Amino acid sequence: MILLVYAFLGMGIFFGVLGNIGVLRFPDVYTRLQASSKCGVTSLLSIFIALMLLKGLTPMTLRILVITIFFLISSPVASHVIGRRAWEQGIAPWRKKPESRD
Amino acid sequence: MDVFLRWKIIRIILTAAYLMVGWILFTGTLALFSIFLGVIFSFCIAFLTYNIFIEESEAARRALLPRIYLLLVYLGVLVFKIYLASFKMSLAVITANMNPRIVHFRTRLKSELARVVLANSITLTPGTLTLNLDEDHLIVHWLNAKTTHSHYAGRLIKSHFEAWLRRIWI
Structure with missing residues (x-):
């Protein structure tokens, strides 16, 4: 069981770091939002699952479950708000340059 | 009984029930005093906020109780x-x-x-x-x-x- 907890915590760290690298590396608002929303959610979700496994079946687990569900609702909404604002401002999404023009 | 009054009462009770589930999940106990307090406060909050949580038209009634x-x-x-x-x-x-x-x-x-x-x-x-x-x-x-x-x-x-x-x- 403790090994599973370590595996989930490790996955949390892994995705957190990769999400941050993605935010620094990607070209425009939308792709950066993609990296931060997905990897950020997975990183925190892994940590919450690890905590739930660590606690076993206690009232604390239920509380963490409620927090997790709230997080799953609120985090996409946050990235959705940023993306929508950028879309309404008319920021054009980045596109791959066609190969033939080089 | 008036249709509007009945729908209002149903809305208040449903909001209170959802709040009560949240209360039990967060406190994690089934002690009598805790449940008593939860019932009182969920009904107070439900009475103040039922209009925000559940809209007045009955058209979306089926959406209130997902499987x-x-x-x-x-x-x-x-x-x-x-x-x-x-x-x-x-x-x-x-x-x-x-x-x-x-x-x-x-x-x-x-x-x-x-x-x-x-x-x-x-x-x-x-x-x-x-x-x-x-x-x-x-x-x-x-x-x-x-x-x-x-x-x-x-x-x-x-x-x-x-x-x-x-x-x-x-």
């Missing part, structure tokens, strides 16, 4: 898909190989809540991010786009979720 057991299965499937999405995403971060496009499509879901859950699920799963949700029209940013055709893109992105959500919220 909980299917919702739990859906949550499990969603968590699994989030992990798959993140592995794909980390691959994209490492290789920086992508082809982003904006696609538009429509959904057939009726209930507002189901549409919100659909938009959130799309944001959480492989390489797609909901930018706008206007009635039934979704604008989605798609990393690694395979097509820009509206109907085909819609089928690729939302297919499973929409089928599940139609069973949960009817």
